Each structure stands twice: as structure tokens, then as C-alpha cells.
Amino acid sequence: MSALRAPLPPLPGSPDLPQVLTAVPGPRSRALVDDLARSECPAITARRARRAETTGATEDPVVWERARGALVWDVDGNRYVDLTSAFGVATVGHAHPAVVAAGQAQLAALPHGMGDVFPNRRKVELAVRLGRIAPPGLDRAIFATSGSDAVDAALKTALVATGRPETIVFSGGYHGLGLGALGATSYRREFRAPFLPLLSSRFHHLPFPDPLRPPRGVDPSRVGEVVLGLAEALLADPASGASAVGSVLVEPILGRGGIVVPPPGFLAGLRALCDRYGILLVLDEVLTGFGRTGDWFACSGEGVVPDLVCVGKGMSSAFPISACLGTAAVMERWGRSSGEAIHTSTFQGNPVGAAMALAAIDALEGGLLEQGRRAGAVLRSLLDEVAARHPHRVAEVRGRGLMLGVDLVRDREGLVPDGDSGLRASRFLLERGFLCMPAGAAGHVLAVEPPACLTGAQAAAFATALDEFLSR
Ligand SMILES: Cc1ncc(COP(=O)(O)O)c(C=O)c1O
Known part of the structure; x- marks a missing residue:
């Protein structure tokens, strides 16, 4: 069995919170992404170069191995809370x-x-x-x-x-x-x-x-x-x-x-x-x-x-x-x-x-529509609290239900978008075990689109990590 096919390590720690055990990306992700760079059309892998330029991270993508609910594991055994629903797809949770x-x-x-x-x-x-x-x-x-x-x-x-x-x-x-x-x-x-x-x-x-x-x-x-x-x-x-x-x-x-x-x-x-x-x-x-x-x-x-x-x-x-x-x-x-x-x-x-x-x-x-409504409301109020603590960096939190955006600015008065800050935030959050995507033409919005099964503890941990990013 090749190293890349070896079984994943056990999963210690609180089961629904992130756990990042390696550098991000870990060695297995890095090896697979190198293979990909040699075998996939560069139009697709180009995202990696853009991320590297913006965030200073020389390597970025982590390679997914499995997922369940709002959690995703990469090939290095790191556990992430997914606030992307994988492009807004996994509304009922991954692998329901x-x-x-x-x-x-x-x-x-x-x-x-x-x-x-x-x-x-x-x-x-x-x-x-x-x-x-x-x-x-x-x-x-x-x-x-x-x-x-x-x-x-x-x-x-x-x-x-x-x-x-x-x-x-x-x-x-x-x-x-x-x-x-x-x-x-x-x-x-x-x-x-x-x-x-x-x-x-x-x-x-x-x-x-x-x-x-x-x-x-x-x-x-x-x-x-x-x-x-x-x-x-x-x-x-x-x-x-x-x-x-x-x-x-x-x-x-x-x-x-x-x-x-x-x-x-x-x-x-x-x-x-x-x-x-x-x-x-x-x-x-x-x-x-x-x-x-x-x-x-x-x-x-x-x-x-x-x-x-x-x-x-x-x-x-x-x-x-x-x-x-x-x-x-x-x-x-x-x-x-x-x-x-x-x-x-x-x-x-x-x-x-x-x-x-x-x-x-x-x-x-059977209940997830309603559960998603509640999870969205909890997340929204947590993000609103974070935004209120950083009035010079966050223009507003907006959206509906499980489709939220945090609008990041350089100048609150002029509403000048903080270009690519959504990308920088997503890189910071990745290292803390949260998956997010940037949005907006200037990349200044952090899109927060979790599955309906996101727990209150996951939402709170995410808000704390975002607060940490904005405090830097
Ligand atoms: C509103 C909207 N329409 C269409 C699409 C295209 O979907 P697909 O990537 O499955 O072609 C997307 C994808 O993000 C979308 O957000």
C-alpha cells in the first residue's frame, strides 16, 4: 500500500471541532497537489498560484479525503469545519x-x-x-x-x-x-x-x-x-x-x-x-x-x-x-x-x-430546512457581534439563511473594498481548521455558506477564529 493510501490516523479531540495536526497543507496534500500540477490543465490549478501570490503561502490546497456533516478530513488527517458546503452544494451536510x-x-x-x-x-x-x-x-x-x-x-x-x-x-x-x-x-x-x-x-x-x-x-x-x-x-x-x-x-x-x-x-x-x-x-x-x-x-x-x-x-x-x-x-x-x-x-x-x-x-x-434556518440565525448573530468589534474593517455582514457574506474594507467611510482580504481571511482560517471562500469582484467578501447541520459550537469557534483574523 502506498503512503498515500495508508489508513487515516485516529481522530482525537472534540468530534465536531476542527483539528489541524500538520502544517497546512500537510505532506500528503502537497505530494498530491504536485501530481495534479503535472497532470491537470493549468487553467484549473492556476488558483494555487493566485493564492500563493496573495497570501504568501507557497502551497495552498489541502486534498480532501472524506467528509461527514459539516466536517471534512484531508489526506493528512486534519479535520476542518466546512463553511463552503463545497461550493454551496452540501446543504443537508456532507455524506448525509x-x-x-x-x-x-x-x-x-x-x-x-x-x-x-x-x-x-x-x-x-x-x-x-x-x-x-x-x-x-x-x-x-x-x-x-x-x-x-x-x-x-x-x-x-x-x-x-x-x-x-x-x-x-x-x-x-x-x-x-x-x-x-x-x-x-x-x-x-x-x-x-x-x-x-x-x-x-x-x-x-x-x-x-x-x-x-x-x-x-x-x-x-x-x-x-x-x-x-x-x-x-x-x-x-x-x-x-x-x-x-x-x-x-x-x-x-x-x-x-x-x-x-x-x-x-x-x-x-x-x-x-x-x-x-x-x-x-x-x-x-x-x-x-x-x-x-x-x-x-x-x-x-x-x-x-x-x-x-x-x-x-x-x-x-x-x-x-x-x-x-x-x-x-x-x-x-x-x-x-x-x-x-x-x-x-x-x-x-x-x-x-x-x-x-x-x-x-x-x-x-424532514427537518433540515428548519434546522438550517436556525443555524443561519445563530451564525448571523455571532458574525454581527464580530463585525461590531471591528467597525473599521467590516462594512457589513449580509445575506440570508445559510448564505452570508462578511464585507471587508480598508476604509469604512469610503467603503473601499479591502482587495483579496476574503482570500487572506480564508487562508488564515484554513490554518485554524475552517474552510471558507472569498467572493466579490475585488475578493473582499468572505462567503460563509455552511451546511444546515452546522452546530452552535462550530459556529462559535468559527466566529472566534474570524475575530482573531480581524484583530491582527
Ligand atoms: C448562481 C449560479 N448559477 C450557476 C452556477 C454554475 O453552476 P455550475 O458550476 O454547476 O456549472 C453557479 C456556480 O457557482 C452559481 O452560483
Whole structure:
């Protein structure tokens, strides 16, 4: 057995708190990351170089071995509390026993089906179930494998349903990196710049209504109205260049763009605008859906019903499965397929993913949605206390439910983002056994997105470590 395959050391100490036994990363992580650097495309491993430049750490990633609940173990036996839910996926917790059991049983029975040709039983069950928990009326599904695929399906559906190819989107939005979704994504220009010749020019990018940092000259209390006015101007004025808008695509809360919550009434305003102009409201709830914000969907908390909603991540809490859900009226516009389905893919509605999603939905219904709401509230009040102790470094703690952001500034009065401080904080916290991610275009937001099973002790220990970072 190679050293890297040797059994993990025993796990002493308090079982739900972090325990970092080695330098971070430890020797096994370092060896594996070196292998990766030699074998993976540098576009992916580049994150390592950026982290090293910013944090001074010569080596960064720790290599994950296993996870359970809110805990992750690396290959060196270090135990971390995960406040990322692994990109917002593990809402019901890592390796939730019922989700794992459902996946294992399905793997043994039928690990793969035939998408649209011979549907599998779990895909059918999931489609029906989604119709019951989706925003009212959105009871038709197109399954996909990633969030980006779900957004592509929504963009295609919007064109098919309206005959109009243009879409209004918002700055800082992250909708995925496939060639369709990337056209709508504007978070970090580096993602788009090399591929501009391949991207559709039919997206109109408007500012996202950020109440903390509104566009220059805009009163923060009116930022929602102002952005709605800009959208209306685009739609109403034939000279605006937007002649064929069929949809508005928006994240109900900007995720990667910095956990930015739009002002109350903004989504409802978009709904009203779409109705006035006969266009579709498409919500990207890939991150916010399935309990992340304390509700099934972020839009349910606001009483807004979209025409299409994109979901992924927390839907299965583990497996690459996603969907675009829509009303019958919109989805029927695809019409009958004539021989070949014109929108499908090999792993569409994969039975293992569908079985795991059904189990994750059961777990949320069975108490984890409520537990997540409580965990989010506890964490929020702890983070608010930390922020109050560091008024010159923290502009605000914001977000909803299990989707929180700590906005770090260099100058509180000018609200000048402390560039890359989210990254520096996440490195500091990693060494203390907490996994976090930076967010926001300037990397100045610490995104805090734990699983619903985060305990009070874990939340308190994290707040103490963050306080320590801010005190330095
Ligand atoms: C709001 C939102 N939409 C879409 C995506 C893309 O999802 P995926 O990475 O699964 O393609 C993400 C990923 O972070 C996201 O946060």
C-alpha cells in the first residue's frame, strides 16, 4: 500500500471541532497537489498560484479525503469545519446517511439510464416531486448535469417560448462558464475576456442593485427603483439597442459576485416589468435554491413566482444533477419532438443523481430546512457581534439563511473594498481548521455558506477564529 493510501490516523479531540495536526497543507496534500500540477490543465490549478501570490503561502490546497456533516478530513488527517458546503452544494451536510444510502442502492440497481429515450424510474419520480416543491406552477422540468447546463436550458427555452433572443442580465452575476451561460456571466472579466469571440452579444448587462455600493450618484435607498428604471428604458425605447428582449435572467441574491442582497421589492419589480412587456422572468437559483436561504427558494421568501427557475447544487447536496423548471405554458412552446429530442444529453436525469436528490429533498422536508434556518440565525448573530468589534474593517455582514457574506474594507467611510482580504481571511482560517471562500469582484467578501447541520459550537469557534483574523 502506498503512503498515500495508508489508513487515516485516529481522530482525537472534540468530534465536531476542527483539528489541524500538520502544517497546512500537510505532506500528503502537497505530494498530491504536485501530481495534479503535472497532470491537470493549468487553467484549473492556476488558483494555487493566485493564492500563493496573495497570501504568501507557497502551497495552498489541502486534498480532501472524506467528509461527514459539516466536517471534512484531508489526506493528512486534519479535520476542518466546512463553511463552503463545497461550493454551496452540501446543504443537508456532507455524506448525509440517507442521501448516501439512496445513491448506493441506486448504483447497485441501475447506475445509468437512457435520458430521454428510455426514462428511468427515479428521474420520473424526481420530476413529479420537483413540480410539487417548485414555485407555484413551475411543474415541468428539463434535467441537466451542472448549473451552467441548467442556465443554457433556460436561455434556449426563453428563446423558443418568446421568439426573442435577447436577455437582460446583471453585473457581478455568475451563471456558469459554458458558452451559453458565460455570455450572461459578468463576475470577473477574466472569465469572459479570452472567449469573447465565441459569446453571444445578445445580453444586455445592467448594474445589480447593490444597496451598499450603488452606481455613482445613486441614492442607496433608491437603487432598486433606479435599476428597474434602466431596465424599463431598455425595453421601452426602440433606440436603446435592445430590440428583441425575451427574458430577464437574475440571481435573487448575488452569490459569487459578493453575497449581495437586492433591496426588498426589486424581484417583484422585475416580475411586474416582465409582465408589462410580455417577457420571461428567469431566476438563477442554482446557489440560492433548496434551503440555502432558509426557504425552498429565495423567491418564495419574497412571494415572487418566475417563469423559469434554474436549480442545481443543493438539489442533491452531492451529485452533479441540475434542472431548469418552468410553467407548462412556457415549456409547451418547445412543441412535440419530431423523431430526435432537440435538447438532451447523455446523462440527463441520471438515476443515481435523481435518487440522491429525492433523498436530499426528504431530508430538507424532514427537518433540515428548519434546522438550517436556525443555524443561519445563530451564525448571523455571532458574525454581527464580530463585525461590531471591528467597525473599521467590516462594512457589513449580509445575506440570508445559510448564505452570508462578511464585507471587508480598508476604509469604512469610503467603503473601499479591502482587495483579496476574503482570500487572506480564508487562508488564515484554513490554518485554524475552517474552510471558507472569498467572493466579490475585488475578493473582499468572505462567503460563509455552511451546511444546515452546522452546530452552535462550530459556529462559535468559527466566529472566534474570524475575530482573531480581524484583530491582527
Ligand atoms: C448562481 C449560479 N448559477 C450557476 C452556477 C454554475 O453552476 P455550475 O458550476 O454547476 O456549472 C453557479 C456556480 O457557482 C452559481 O452560483
